[in-house]
Amino acid sequence: MNADFLALAQMAVGGGLMGMAYALMAYGFQLTYTAGKSVNFGQGELVMLGAFIGLSLTGIGLPYWAAVPGAMVAGAALGWFVERAAVRLALQQRNEGWILLTIIVGLFGVSAAENIWGRDDKPFPVPWPEGALEFFGISVTWPELVIAAGALGMMALVELAKRYTMLGIAVQAVSADPDSAELCGIRSKSAISLSWAVSGAAAAFAGTIIAPVTTVGPTMAAALTLKAFSVAVVAGLDSGFGLVLAGIALGSAENLSGFLLGSGWREAPGLILLILALALRPQGIFGKKIIRKV
Amino acid sequence: MLKAENLCAGYGGNDAIREISIEVVEGSCVALVGANGAGKSTLVKSLCGLLAPRKGKVFFDKIEITGLPASEIARRGLCLCPEGRRVFAPLTVEENLLLGAYPRLPSFVPFRKAASGELKCIYDMFPKLEERRSQQAGSLSGGEQQMLAIGRVLMARPSLIILDEPSMGLAPVVVKEVFKAILSLRNSGITILLSEQFARSALAISDNAYIIERGKVVLDGSSTDLAKNPAVIEAYLG
Numbered sequence: 001m002n003a004d005f006l007a008l009a010q011m012a013v014g015g016g017l018m019g020m021a022y023a024l025m026a027y028g029f030q031l032t033y034t035a036g037k038s039v040n041f042g043q044g045e046l047v048m049l050g051a052f053i054g055l056s057l058t059g060i061g062l063p064y065w066a067a068v069p070g071a072m073v074a075g076a077a078l079g080w081f082v083e084r085a086a087v088r089l090a091l092q093q094r095n096e097g098w099i100l101l102t103i104i105v106g107l108f109g110v111s112a113a114e115n116i117w118g119r120d121d122k123p124f125p126v127p128w129p130e131g132a133l134e135f136f137g138i139s140v141t142w143p144e145l146v147i148a149a150g151a152l153g154m155m156a157l158v159e160l161a162k163r164y165t166m167l168g169i170a171v172q173a174v175s176a177d178p179d180s181a182e183l184c185g186i187r188s189k190s191a192i193s194l195s196w197a198v199s200g201a202a203a204a205f206a207g208t209i210i211a212p213v214t215t216v217g218p219t220m221a222a223a224l225t226l227k228a229f230s231v232a233v234v235a236g237l238d239s240g241f242g243l244v245l246a247g248i249a250l251g252s253a254e255n256l257s258g259f260l261l262g263s264g265w266r267e268a269p270g271l272i273l274l275i276l277a278l279a280l281r282p283q284g285i286f287g288k289k290i291i292r293k294v
Numbered sequence: 295m296l297k298a299e300n301l302c303a304g305y306g307g308n309d310a311i312r313e314i315s316i317e318v319v320e321g322s323c324v325a326l327v328g329a330n331g332a333g334k335s336t337l338v339k340s341l342c343g344l345l346a347p348r349k350g351k352v353f354f355d356k357i358e359i360t361g362l363p364a365s366e367i368a369r370r371g372l373c374l375c376p377e378g379r380r381v382f383a384p385l386t387v388e389e390n391l392l393l394g395a396y397p398r399l400p401s402f403v404p405f406r407k408a409a410s411g412e413l414k415c416i417y418d419m420f421p422k423l424e425e426r427r428s429q430q431a432g433s434l435s436g437g438e439q440q441m442l443a444i445g446r447v448l449m450a451r452p453s454l455i456i457l458d459e460p461s462m463g464l465a466p467v468v469v470k471e472v473f474k475a476i477l478s479l480r481n482s483g484i485t486i487l488l489s490e491q492f493a494r495s496a497l498a499i500s501d502n503a504y505i506i507e508r509g510k511v512v513l514d515g516s517s518t519d520l521a522k523n524p525a526v527i528e529a530y531l532g
Contacts, residue, residue, distance in 0.1 A: 166396065166405040173382045173393050179344055180380040182364035183373065185397040185450065 010138050011259045012252040017144040019251020021210045023243040024151040025228030026235065028199035028206075031158070033237045034175040035195035038087050038098055040079065042106020043203055044225030048218060049109050050075045050204025051211035052117050055124055064127050068208045072201040078109075079200020083193050106221065113218040121217035128212070143212040150209040152244070154202055171195060223267065230274040246273075295320040295485055296341065296372065296454055301350035303340040304509075309348065310336040311509045318454065318487050323480045325496040325517060326489040327530060328506035334489040335377050337506070338458045341487075342374040343367040354454070369397050373452035377459045377489075379443040383432030387423055390431045390442055391416055394449030409449070416445040419475070437468035444475060454485040461492055473499060493530035497521045505530070 025047060029039045040046065050071045057067035082105050090098035128142035162168035173181040174191040181188050207216075214220060231250055235242035253269035261268075296318040304310035311333040318324045326334045339345040341352055343364035352360045354372050368374075382390050392399065392409055399405040406413075417424035420441040426434060431442055440460055447455055457476065461469040473495050480486055480499065490496035497503055497517040505513040505526060513520065520526050 165402045166392065166399050167401040169385065169389050169393060170396055172385060172389075176382040176384055177380055179364070180376060180382065181393070182344065183342065183368055183376060183380075184393045184446065185365050185368040186393070187363070187365045 006137050008256065008259070011255040013138050013140065014144060015251035015253070015255030016248040017140065017148045017251070018210065018213065018255075019231075019247040019249065020148045020151040020244060021206050021247070022224075022227045022231045022250055023235075023247025024154055024202055024206045025224060026231035026243050026247065027155050027158070028202045029228060029232040030237045030243065031195045031199040031202070032083070032192075033232075035171055036083075036087075036091075036174075036192035038083075038091065039102075039232075040082055040087075040106075040196070040199065041099060041102040041225060041229075042082065042109060042221075043199075043228050044221040044223065045106035045109035046075055046078055046200050046203035047207040047210070047224050048216070048221040049078060049113060049207070051124065051207030051216040051220075052113055053204065054208040055122060055211065055216055056117075058125065068205065071204045071208050075204025075207075076197040076201040079203065080193055080197040082200070083196035087196075088189070088192075106225070110218050110221055113221075117216075117218070119218060121215040121219075124208075124211035124216050126212040141213075143209075147209045147213065151206065151247075154205055155244075158198060158202065167194070226267075226274070227270050230270040230277070233277045234273050295355060296487065297353040298337075298341060299351045299353075301337065301340055301347050301352070303336055303345055303347040303350075305336075305345075309509065311340070311506075313350070314506070314509075314511055315350075316504055316511065316514075318485060320453075320485055321483055322502065323486040323488065323500045325500035325503040326487065326506055327493045327496050327503050327520075328491075330491060332506045333509040334506055335458055336509075338374060338456050338487070338489050342372055342456060344374070344376075368450065371451070371453035372456070373447045373450045373454070374456045374458060375443050375447040375460065377462060379436075379439045381431040381434070381439050381442050381446070383430065385431055386428050387431055387434070387442055388413070388427040390446050391423070391449050394446035395451075398451075412449055412451075416448060419448075419478075420445055435468075436464050437471060440464065440468075440472055441475065444472075444479075448479075452484070454487065455479070456487045456489070458489045459491065460488070461490065461495070469495075493526070494521075497526075497531075 025043055028043055033039050053074045054067045054071035057070045058064060062070065082102060086101035086105055087098040090101055126143060128146060132139035132141045162172060170186045171191045171194065173186060174188045178188045227250060231243060231246045235246040250270055250273060254266050257269050258266035298314060298316050301314045302309045302312055314337055326337065328334050336345065340347040343362050346361055351358055354370060359367050382393065391413060392405060395409050395412060399408050422438055423442055423445055431439065434442060460472050460476065464472065477499055488496055488500060497520055500517045503517045503520050504511050513526065
């Protein structure tokens with residue numbers, strides 16, 4: 001009985017730590033949504049590309065700590081590109097085609113990854129110590145700890161920048177009232193582009209911290225987008241704290257259902273959460289526009 | 295200083311303003327007088343870039359600014375204090391003021407220090423704002439929000455301020471206070487374009503005025519003459 005309980009607790013903790021990375025990806029949704037009322041439905045693809053780019057950078061001899069910022073710069077460029085090349089054009093036409101466009105750009109990303117890096121999952125080597133730490137009989141590996149600390153640290157860093165730099169306050173002003181922000185001389189389109197770049201960098205960062213645990217492969221992308229979206233919808237898009245809680249809950253639930261019901265059921269909690277949230281309180285959480293089209 | 299030639303603009307199918315030409319001379323205070331829905335707000339929005347005019351031209355400091363984005367026009371010193379105040383409700387009073395000076399301030403830190411002189415000027419002018427500097431702007435009363443909106447626009451160090459319906463939705467005693475603030479701006483030499491439903495106060499405070507009805511300028515001239523014009527008295531001052 002006690003051993004069973006420990007095994008469950010082990011699963012829940014491992015999943016919860018992973019779930020903080022889901023929260024970080026969902027935070028990327030939150031960033032672009034508050035600034036420009038649009039999100040990247042290819043967020044998981046950016047995570048995957050970030051992981052692959054990080055892997056290639058370590059492959060050419062860069063140490064991990066240098067490969068991560070490299071992948072983030074690439075992620076920022078990709079996020080910026082998706083907004084400039086696809087989303088902005090559709091929004092200028094005042095239609096909701098941007099949703100489909102972000103999905104299409106994401107599919108491009110998957111094809112590109114398959115062509116460049118191949119279809120197979122690859123391990124992502126990291127310099128962290130082997131072995132695990134034990135807390136009350138529950139073991140936690142170093143890569144798992146890095147996921148939790150990295151995800152929370154990155155969210156905290158962006159939030160601080162939003163609150164305590166003039167640029168961040170300007171982005172908040174654009175979210176609050178774009179016309180008024182323009183009248184203050186703030187280029188609201190640039191502020192939205194900036195949010196997409198930061199969101200892309202966060203996604204790439206998430207890729208480089210989860211890849212050591214999950215391995216990297218083109219197929220990871222779609223599942224990650226769905227998980228991040230579930231977390232974002234469940235938590236709502238204005239609560240950073242809610243994202244972390246929802247992320248931990250989803251990560252734990254996944255691991256537990258995979259463990260108790262069989263590995264085929266791992267993805268079930270995310271889908272169920274998403275369906276419940278969309279059915280029970282759609283407008284309150286995400287606004288009608290997106291719900292209608294998804 | 296600001297000149298509009300044959301401006302046409304509007305939303306949807308119809309033009310809300312038709313062939314409007316106005317001029318604001320440097321150092322003067324010009325009023326746009328007209329009923330609700332006459333087209334005053336459409337006119338000021340197309341002057342400052344929030345709405346692209348369908349026809350006509352806008353010049354500011356002799357340079358054409360027609361069709362430029364509002365942020366670029368604001369950076370040139372033509373600043374609108376919008377109808378309905380439009381303060382950034384979730385941000386603090388001080389953040390709202392700092393945003394007014396955004397193009398001049400450093401993007402990261404130390405932006406507060408860089409703006410401390412101007413902040414002090416605004417707080418001297420509106421002591422209420424200093425008391426409430428760390429409060430959310432959305433929690434202020436209507437009159438305080440109007441003072442904040444005026445303070446925010448002053449932070450930009452504008453060469454011309456457009457005030458759109460500064461008295462809208464305010465209690466009479468607060469309206470008096472707002473007009474007192476506008477008068478002191480005027481006396482300090484800032485060029486002002488004032489769009490206002492309260493014709494009496496607007497004509498009293500301005501040098502020249504344009505009377506706007508159904509999207510067209512129907513009368514214009516010096517404010518003292520207009521205040522004596524029987525047609526104006528009948529329609530707006532009666």
